[in-house]
Amino acid sequence: VNAVVQAGSLMQAEIAEQPAVMERILTLGEPEVERIAAVVAESAPRAVLLAARGSSDHAALYAKYLVEVLLGLPAGLVSTSTSTVYEARPDLRDVLWIGISQSGSSPDLVESTTAARRAGALTLAVTNSASSPLARTCEHHLDVHAGPEIAIAATKSYTAQLLTLWLLVQRWSGRDTNAARALPGQVGEMLVRPGIEEVTARYRSAARIVTTGRGYAYPTAREAALKLMETTYSMALAFSAADLMHGPLAAIDPGCPVLATVPAGRGGAAMAPTLDAIRALGADLCIIGPRSVGGDAEARLDIPLEAPESLAPLLQIIPLQRLTLQMARARSIDPDAPRTLQKVTRTH
């Protein structure tokens, strides 16, 4: 529009880098993932614990589904406070502990991971910096190859974490990784797909937004809600499509948009009763998924039908990142400088 830098230009640039980051992971990164997957498979852990905060916590939740469904191992998200605040020291022999963090710097993650290693866990860091404290704390490290991430709102580091964790679990479970080859092209196409402006206009005045998903699509709903809160100051609440039925549905009314991430597979099918309940409330429903899924909706953000359900989260988050950026701009908020936030959050 004019010579000054547009609000959110950092976030926009990093969103646009995602196809290149995915390409880098699939070429430069994959041999190391394969090596680590072999080490992990050799150690045959009986359970997986995942430690993370913020967007990385949503990548951890995604990994929990991958580990449980594709490996048949129990997986849990760690409450770091049990070790950092209450000094619990569980026996973690035969456990794989994965610490996930863009910066690899948050003290509570480093501290709880140090305790986990002492307690006998096999420790793996998944970070965007090989020299980070978290990477140095762990026996093994996977670099997500996202390159420097400057914008406050994590975008490319998030999808880089998802892809790295997907590759790890595919290799560890003895599967091939061919389905990921199409991702850079699919994401590139989704970055220029029209339709974001209409949805932005539709929801720009919403003070409250609900996001929902189930199974693999639930972490996407969580991540979308966090992005919206960070950069548009909406109160955005994420619920699994099942949890929504156990109470929070009461808080939805026609003035509350619901963004539903609906995949093509079993998770999408399991969401049907929730989508029906949302429609019955007269809520303004936007479905993020392949055009053929989910039934009637006031708005849609389509993703390609071809992606397997376990990879759909890497596609479904793309229009939600773009929507968040445009909603922030529509509200005259610079998403690169949201109030109160720093890039690296230090919690203990």
Place this chain on the structure above:
Amino acid sequence: VNAVVQAGSLMQAEIAEQPAVMERILTLGEPEVERIAAVVAESAPRAVLLAARGSSDHAALYAKYLVEVLLGLPAGLVSTSTSTVYEARPDLRDVLWIGISQSGSSPDLVESTTAARRAGALTLAVTNSASSPLARTCEHHLDVHAGPEIAIAATKSYTAQLLTLWLLVQRWSGRDTNAARALPGQVGEMLVRPGIEEVTARYRSAARIVTTGRGYAYPTAREAALKLMETTYSMALAFSAADLMHGPLAAIDPGCPVLATVPAGRGGAAMAPTLDAIRALGADLCIIGPRSVGGDAEARLDIPLEAPESLAPLLQIIPLQRLTLQMARARSIDPDAPRTLQKVTRTH
């Protein structure tokens, strides 16, 4: 006021029953808890998985902290969809699986618990009905002795679950349960403590409310948010005090009340940076905790200082239940008949 039954009379009556329910658990219930604790200790599980939905999921989160801190065992909350939707069948030998549900009827809980038992887990149901499908599905059952719960919003069954789980972990870890003897009296005193009306008046117009806590106090924040959503239709968002710092803080402004459950112990101390950040944003802060903790606040709902931190959740939820009831009434909502909800939610 007049001859018609007041809105929320069921919820009010069940809130008022809590001292008697706790007394019943501590007399009628405890021998059975002691017996089951011995069985569980004898089997020496290496990890605990907890399956639940809605309010019971918050009791499960509380139990996760108890198990990790007091027993030093890893504990995880189950995503039931990995077994009910994706048919994952992990090896669960040496795992204790605890299914928690007021009604014991939700099909996804019964189905995932059945799968867990087949996969080798030791299974324990914690329900309010010994004849429930979940109780019949498990090898062991603990009745929470809450008596019939009719109101849509769970209150007495929630604190009954907390107390039963606390007794179980105390006994399992070889500790005594003396600290619980004071609970019925403390809760009885809190049911008549003044101050709810002022806080209700203060927040009755709030469309958005944030709740926060850390460690043992985090499940209370989650449960308070669910109660507020179910019965006052507020958008209430719960965050751990650490997670709040990783993004959602941006959505808090002076128009957004923050209800912080702050215990006297380590969890409370760990919340200090978050409380400072909330005050710096000019948010309307209400502290639920002993009078001496948490620093300055616009409003307070006090709890007795004497309770150990692991039992404080049984006290902190009481004024939040009362606040929810009064806020619903102030908004002319009957909390016994909130829109869209049934008492038993059936998700698959």
